[in-house]
Amino acid sequence: MTDFEATRAMFHLPDGVIYLDGNSLGPLPVAAQSRVASMMRDEWGDMLITGWNRAGWMAQPMALGDRIARLIGAEPGHVVLGDTLSVKVYQALASALRMTDRKVILSDSGNFPSDLYMAEGLIRMLGQGHELRVVAPEEVEAAIDETVAVTLITEVDYRTGRKHDMAVLTARAQAAGVLTIWDLAHSAGALAVDVAGAGADFAVGCTYKYLNGGPGAPAFIYVAPRHADQVVPALSGWLGHEVPFAFDRDYRPAGGIERMRVGTPSVIQMASLDAALDIWDGVDMEDLRARSIALCDLFIAEVEAATNLVLASPRDGAQRGSQVSFRHAEGYAIMQALIARGVVGDFRAPDILRFGFTPLYIGEADVRQAAAILADVMHTASWDRPEFHRRQAVT
Amino acid sequence: MTDFEATRAMFHLPDGVIYLDGNSLGPLPVAAQSRVASMMRDEWGDMLITGWNRAGWMAQPMALGDRIARLIGAEPGHVVLGDTLSVKVYQALASALRMTDRKVILSDSGNFPSDLYMAEGLIRMLGQGHELRVVAPEEVEAAIDETVAVTLITEVDYRTGRKHDMAVLTARAQAAGVLTIWDLAHSAGALAVDVAGAGADFAVGCTYKYLNGGPGAPAFIYVAPRHADQVVPALSGWLGHEVPFAFDRDYRPAGGIERMRVGTPSVIQMASLDAALDIWDGVDMEDLRARSIALCDLFIAEVEAATNLVLASPRDGAQRGSQVSFRHAEGYAIMQALIARGVVGDFRAPDILRFGFTPLYIGEADVRQAAAILADVMHTASWDRPEFHRRQAVT
Numbered sequence: 001m002t003d004f005e006a007t008r009a010m011f012h013l014p015d016g017v018i019y020l021d022g023n024s025l026g027p028l029p030v031a032a033q034s035r036v037a038s039m040m041r042d043e044w045g046d047m048l049i050t051g052w053n054r055a056g057w058m059a060q061p062m063a064l065g066d067r068i069a070r071l072i073g074a075e076p077g078h079v080v081l082g083d084t085l086s087v088k089v090y091q092a093l094a095s096a097l098r099m100t101d102r103k104v105i106l107s108d109s110g111n112f113p114s115d116l117y118m119a120e121g122l123i124r125m126l127g128q129g130h131e132l133r134v135v136a137p138e139e140v141e142a143a144i145d146e147t148v149a150v151t152l153i154t155e156v157d158y159r160t161g162r163k164h165d166m167a168v169l170t171a172r173a174q175a176a177g178v179l180t181i182w183d184l185a186h187s188a189g190a191l192a193v194d195v196a197g198a199g200a201d202f203a204v205g206c207t208y209k210y211l212n213g214g215p216g217a218p219a220f221i222y223v224a225p226r227h228a229d230q231v232v233p234a235l236s237g238w239l240g241h242e243v244p245f246a247f248d249r250d251y252r253p254a255g256g257i258e259r260m261r262v263g264t265p266s267v268i269q270m271a272s273l274d275a276a277l278d279i280w281d282g283v284d285m286e287d288l289r290a291r292s293i294a295l296c297d298l299f300i301a302e303v304e305a306a307t308n309l310v311l312a313s314p315r316d317g318a319q320r321g322s323q324v325s326f327r328h329a330e331g332y333a334i335m336q337a338l339i340a341r342g343v344v345g346d347f348r349a350p351d352i353l354r355f356g357f358t359p360l361y362i363g364e365a366d367v368r369q370a371a372a373i374l375a376d377v378m379h380t381a382s383w384d385r386p387e388f389h390r391r392q393a394v395t
Numbered sequence: 396m397t398d399f400e401a402t403r404a405m406f407h408l409p410d411g412v413i414y415l416d417g418n419s420l421g422p423l424p425v426a427a428q429s430r431v432a433s434m435m436r437d438e439w440g441d442m443l444i445t446g447w448n449r450a451g452w453m454a455q456p457m458a459l460g461d462r463i464a465r466l467i468g469a470e471p472g473h474v475v476l477g478d479t480l481s482v483k484v485y486q487a488l489a490s491a492l493r494m495t496d497r498k499v500i501l502s503d504s505g506n507f508p509s510d511l512y513m514a515e516g517l518i519r520m521l522g523q524g525h526e527l528r529v530v531a532p533e534e535v536e537a538a539i540d541e542t543v544a545v546t547l548i549t550e551v552d553y554r555t556g557r558k559h560d561m562a563v564l565t566a567r568a569q570a571a572g573v574l575t576i577w578d579l580a581h582s583a584g585a586l587a588v589d590v591a592g593a594g595a596d597f598a599v600g601c602t603y604k605y606l607n608g609g610p611g612a613p614a615f616i617y618v619a620p621r622h623a624d625q626v627v628p629a630l631s632g633w634l635g636h637e638v639p640f641a642f643d644r645d646y647r648p649a650g651g652i653e654r655m656r657v658g659t660p661s662v663i664q665m666a667s668l669d670a671a672l673d674i675w676d677g678v679d680m681e682d683l684r685a686r687s688i689a690l691c692d693l694f695i696a697e698v699e700a701a702t703n704l705v706l707a708s709p710r711d712g713a714q715r716g717s718q719v720s721f722r723h724a725e726g727y728a729i730m731q732a733l734i735a736r737g738v739v740g741d742f743r744a745p746d747i748l749r750f751g752f753t754p755l756y757i758g759e760a761d762v763r764q765a766a767a768i769l770a771d772v773m774h775t776a777s778w779d780r781p782e783f784h785r786r787q788a789v790t
Contacts, residue, residue: 012440014440014441014443017443021444024444025439025444027439027443028435028436028440033432036431036432037428037432040431040609041407041423044420044422045407045422045428046409049416049419050739051420052420052610083482083658084478084657084658084659085658086630086657087482087630087632087657087658094520112633113642113644114633114658116644116646117631117632117636117645118632120646121631124627124631125493125521126521127523134644206659208659214439214662214663215452215659215661215662215663216660216661216662216664233516234517235481235482235485235513236512236515236516237479237482238508238509238512239509241512245744246744247508249504249529250512251512251516262481263480263482263509263614264603264610264611265610266610266612266661267609267610267611268610268663268664269611269661269663272435339445344443344444346444348642349640349641
């Protein structure tokens with residue numbers, strides 16, 4: 001059994017705060033501080049340029065990829081770290097479109113906007129009549145047909161927590177000759193993922209949410225082994241070259257997933273992420289999932305018993321990621337008041353209050369206390385003060 | 396006058412090492428350690444998600460851009476940090492090609508391979524008959540004609556240190572209706588750059604070489620104010636959106652250079668870079684350039700007086716960046732022997748020994764000592780041992 005008291009102790013959690021926003025930015029792993037400090041002093045400081053080999057910096061995007069592979073059910077050696085999630089979406093999509101003559105990218109209105117923006121930009125640049133077809137989440141399955149080139153779907157909806165069935169949609173796509181790109185931003189570290197079992201063609205994700213890598217931690221990309229030596233990289237950077245340090249005039253892609261590397265990896269961020277991934281070594285993903293559902297179910301029950309907030313997430317835990325969302329027209333002000341009381345969730349326009357439940361450091365007592373404070377905020381209308389109605393750029 | 400004793404004291408330089416590889420990876424600024432530690436503890440650790448606003452993380456790519464703008468002669472508000480240099484090259488090139496009906500990208504054989512690889516990848520993806528035309532460095536000026544869409548030129552050659560005349564080439568390009576992209580990887584922090592004065596259309600660069608931001612520090616991009624509100628971003632990520640946190644369905648580019656932002660910035664790397672940029676506050680770029688040329692001239696004179704190494708860099712300091720290169724058929728082994736003696740330069744295939752002279756922390760005594768050790772290595776043939784002939788992935 002996973003020891004969640006032990007994992008909780010591995011995080012720095014400020015006094016007086018119940019942090020229910022780990023689905024946006026995971027908290028600081030205690031060990032990340034010393035890991036980064038020693039990377040800076042002992043590696044960068046003392047090894048200087050030789051750190052690329054001696055400290056393993058150059059190999060780290062693959063080494064960390066293997067650690068993430070376990071969490072998303074990928075084959076070892078088929079995940080690599082780098083860049084941001086938006087860039088990884090672009091790479092996957094550009095490579096997928098070269099594998100088919102079809103022109104339609106299928107996505108849904110629950111996808112994170114940046115995925116759609118990147119697809120728009122790619123289509124505009126290609127100028128070859130591609131189309132971004134966006135349907136409602138519940139219409140995705142029916143919309144997968146022989147006209148579709150590739151699906152670009154985020155497994156868990158960033159606002160509502162609604163979870164697609166990756167296995168079902170991927171099977172349907174394969175039957176229709178459609179390629180699949182799965183965005184695991186709200187899945188990796190949130191629930192058990194099985195990209196290989198589902199037969200996904202590409203998967204991408206970020207590491208600063210449930211994986212706790214820190215703000216700006218690098219993204220990851222997976223390409224199924226059956227495609228890994230064939231995909232044509234759109235962003236053909238030198239670190240994806242077969243022999244980067246030969247400084248050849250012409251590009252020749254590296255074998256396998258390394259061709260999805262582009263430029264110099266963010267070594268300081270990776271040191272932090274490496275420490276964060278240590279926490280997962282003792283975590284069983286089935287335990288994590290069971291606890292996540294229990295915490296979310298408890299929060300829904302407590303909040304619904306004490307307030308008139310309207311559940312925006314699926315009631316069935318099997319249909320949800322690791323977050324719970326409620327709707328309220330004054331959601332922004334309510335969230336500000338909650339944060340002032342030490343319960344940190346976040347707000348997503350136009351009316352969504354989001355709460356992430358991350359079993360590594362959130363427990364039942366946190367859930368009960370957060371629900372009680374939320375109820376108190378609602379009942380005393382303590383959110384209805386001018387200072388809670390001023391919007392800022394990032395909430 | 397710039398106080399170079401003071402700037403030297405701001406770096407961690409290991410005992411017994413003369414570091415002549417700051418043109419590849421700058422050394423650790425002492426203050427970067429505490430800056431990163433406090434960013435992690437006080438910002439990420441204690442502010443959690445609110446750090447994006449309260450600690451200014453979201454605004455930092457523009458704030459750091461302004462600090463770099465001064466060093467490259469750009470207008471304030473027109474440089475932004477993010478991604479890697481290869482990605483920034485791609486963005487600049489993709490945007491430039493949309494501004495013209497011409498199809499030729501002109502570059503030279505002294506360009507860094509990744510710039511050429513990214514151009515190849517873009518051309519392949521566009522599939523619209525674009526051509527990458529690569530000429531010898533000395534032929535660039537004559538090759539700029541009405542057939543060329545855009546020049547993609549690195550100002551300072553990464554192997555030889557040969558410097559193009561940015562003002563002359565840009566003026567010629569403008570006269571021929573050709574757009575210009577300047578790669579400042581070996582210029583920013585190495586010499587006085589004046590992108591606005593030259594009339595450059597785009598400039599890109601990295602911050603882990605002469606700017607000492609640390610391994611994986613983010614890249615930067617400049618778009619001339621006359622284009623900044625018109626360029627179409629190829630990588631249309633959410634942080635380049637006019638209102639990222641409205642989560643609109645459709646992409647609308649932000650005004651100005653912010654549209655070149657893509658995804659979540661690497662906040663830990665930026666903390667390190669911010670501390671590194673503090674060092675530049677007291678530095679006059681003309682002082683830096685004069686000292687750089689003096690150090691390089693001295694090294695050339697000392698090495699040529701004592702060895703038979705063949706100079707690969709221009710002899711005239713005005714034609715060079717801030718590095719000196721020599722050729723030798725056994726360059727790799729010689730460099731390994733030198734590194735074993737504490738003089739850290741690097742090797743670039745097939746036969747180049749590179750030495751970077753970075754006035755912020757290298758002085759005349761270092762230069763004389765490095766030259767003396769190099770002469771000793773050559774005279775005693777101490778490089779001609781088996782252990783110095785084994786090549787590694789990264790040198």
